Amino acid sequence: MIKIRREVCGYCGACVSVCPNGALELIDAFLTVDNDNCTNCGICAKICPLGALEIEDEKPL
Amino acid sequence: MKNHYDVLIVGGGPGGALAAKTVAENGLSVCIVEKRPAIGVPVRCAEGIGEDLLHEFLEVDPKWISAKMESAKIVSPDGSEIKLTPKMAGSEVGYVLDRKVFDRDLVRQAANAGAEVYVKARVSDAIIQDGIVKGARIEYMGDTADVTAEVVIAADGVESKFARWCGIDTTVPMREIETCAQYIMTDIDIDPHETVFYVGNNISPEGYAWIFPKGDRMANVGIGISGKMSGDGHRARDYLDKFVETTFPKGKKIELILGGVSTCRPLKCTVADGLIIIGDAARVSDPITGGGIYNAMYTGRLAGEVASECIKKKNCSRAALMKYDTMWRNSKMGRALERNYHLKELFITLDDKKLNAILNSVKSINMAKFNTMTLISELIKHNPKAMLIKELAALKKLID
Ligand SMILES: Cc1cc2nc3c(=O)[nH]c(=O)nc-3n(C[C@H](O)[C@H](O)[C@H](O)COP(=O)(O)OP(=O)(O)OC[C@H]3O[C@@H](n4cnc5c(N)ncnc54)[C@H](O)[C@@H]3O)c2cc1C
Numbered sequence: 001m002i003k004i005r006r007e008v009c010g011y012c013g014a015c016v017s018v019c020p021n022g023a024l025e026l027i028d029a030f031l032t033v034d035n036d037n038c039t040n041c042g043i044c045a046k047i048c049p050l051g052a053l054e055i056e057d058e059k060p061l
Numbered sequence: 062m063k064n065h066y067d068v069l070i071v072g073g074g075p076g077g078a079l080a081a082k083t084v085a086e087n088g089l090s091v092c093i094v095e096k097r098p099a100i101g102v103p104v105r106c107a108e109g110i111g112e113d114l115l116h117e118f119l120e121v122d123p124k125w126i127s128a129k130m131e132s133a134k135i136v137s138p139d140g141s142e143i144k145l146t147p148k149m150a151g152s153e154v155g156y157v158l159d160r161k162v163f164d165r166d167l168v169r170q171a172a173n174a175g176a177e178v179y180v181k182a183r184v185s186d187a188i189i190q191d192g193i194v195k196g197a198r199i200e201y202m203g204d205t206a207d208v209t210a211e212v213v214i215a216a217d218g219v220e221s222k223f224a225r226w227c228g229i230d231t232t233v234p235m236r237e238i239e240t241c242a243q244y245i246m247t248d249i250d251i252d253p254h255e256t257v258f259y260v261g262n263n264i265s266p267e268g269y270a271w272i273f274p275k276g277d278r279m280a281n282v283g284i285g286i287s288g289k290m291s292g293d294g295h296r297a298r299d300y301l302d303k304f305v306e307t308t309f310p311k312g313k314k315i316e317l318i319l320g321g322v323s324t325c326r327p328l329k330c331t332v333a334d335g336l337i338i339i340g341d342a343a344r345v346s347d348p349i350t351g352g353g354i355y356n357a358m359y360t361g362r363l364a365g366e367v368a369s370e371c372i373k374k375k376n377c378s379r380a381a382l383m384k385y386d387t388m389w390r391n392s393k394m395g396r397a398l399e400r401n402y403h404l405k406e407l408f409i410t411l412d413d414k415k416l417n418a419i420l421n422s423v424k425s426i427n428m429a430k431f432n433t434m435t436l437i438s439e440l441i442k443h444n445p446k447a448m449l450i451k452e453l454a455a456l457k458k459l460i461d
Pocket of ligand 1: 071072073074075076077094095096097101105106107108109110182183184185216217218219220222241242243283318319320321322339340341342346351352353354355357
């Protein structure tokens with residue numbers, strides 16, 4: 001599970017571009033994750049310029 | 062909004078705007094769908110563009126320009142500086158735009174040429190029939206509309222979801238996303254007509270830091286690092302804060318800008334039946350500089366031309382639209398992308414010692430002769446022989 005910290009997110013879309021499963025989407029200023037498609041790979045959490053994404057249970061990259 | 066257009070454009074950035082304007086000038090119906098409520102806002106850019114590059118497309122309007130650059134400076138890890146004047150630096154010298162004004166004006170020009178524009182209208186899916194892209198599903202004012210088109214142009218920027226919905230993998234590899242943070246800073250001591258680039262693995266691993274002036278005592282101050290080098294405690298914003306603390310401890314931050322730039326190769330194919338992909342969505346930003354405004358406008362205009370031609374000939378198949386893909390790949394821009402990809406693959410292997418050595422040796426070269434090729438030959442000279450043979454061979458081929 002990916003947790004989005006909305007108060008940190010700068011809705012820049014960098015995470016959307018690296019998600020191998022297309023599980024992230026930016027709806028205006030609102031980042032959403034489709035947890036059915038998310039594989040917890042952690043790439044989005046790693047590259048976020050602000051640290052707005054957290055993997056809830058699995059090991060980070 | 063109608064339910065059919067000749068061309069439907071997903072995204073109202075510089076790429077989408079140029080594509081729309083071109084199609085409208087060809088007398089065809091075209092619509093831009095932009096999910097943000099305001100064109101160009103929030104900005105995700107350092108706003109630098111070469112003077113000749115901008116002039117290639119448009120009559121430059123002074124209100125787009127925040128500042129005019131007369132020189133560029135590269136600061137190596139050991140602190141030594143190389144100064145480049147316009148003739149040497151080529152496209153690295155030019156304008157720092159005000160993209161809030163610029164992007165909106167490009168869309169205004171498209172609208173004035175006849176394009177329809179919808180803002181706060183989000184494309185949420187592709188419409189595909191028998192493997193052919195037929196249009197897009199649009200969320201607008203609480204309603205969902207299916208809009209069809211002869212050609213859809215995906216101009217949706219770094220996110221590049223539309224092509225993905227069409228079955229094309231647009232994922233940027235983790236190591237090839239430059240994750241960026243930037244402040245607009247004011248009350249800082251700068252040369253208002255000089256861009257400054259800092260390289261070094263402590264400052265910005267596999268990337269660079271920049272100061273792009275936006276007038277007296279004001280500048281875009283930013284940093285980009287490879288996604289591979291990012292993580293808790295050492296993210297783009299952390300590097301930026303460190304950089305700003307030492308460079309402009311008294312400066313004030315009046316805007317925070319974030320974003321990702323791809324430094325990967327362009328998509329293997331940028332067309333499909335009924336679809337053209339342009340700009341950042343096609344991954345055509347420059348792997349070395351991260352610059353993508355020109356490339357988006359270039360591919361946008363070309364996409365507009367090829368789409369118009371194909372529609373008039375009533376054939377918008379992948380094979381017909383392929384003309385677009387072939388043309389940009391063989392263009393000066395396409396060749397520069399290929400060359401700069403190899404250059405980037407070399408650049409990221411350099412430790413600070415090598416960066417210092419290269420920059421210092423470039424410095425001693427007759428500056429009148431300085432150009433990208435000089436830099437490349439210096440890179441080749443300083444690169445360990447055993448490594449990257451493939452990259453070097455490819456580079457040599459491109460130079461010859
Ligand atoms: C920090 C940073 C600094 C940069 N500095 C420079 C620089 O100095 N010089 C330079 O040349 N380039 C720079 N770039 C790159 C440059 O910003 C991009 O290459 C350029 O904006 C690409 O234009 P585009 O039209 O392809 O996409 P964009 O300008 O990103 O436009 C895409 C548009 O599509 C919209 N969109 C996305 N999805 C949808 C959807 N589903 N429905 C509707 N609309 C959608 C977006 O909201 C956006 O408005 C920088 C980038 C970053 C992140």
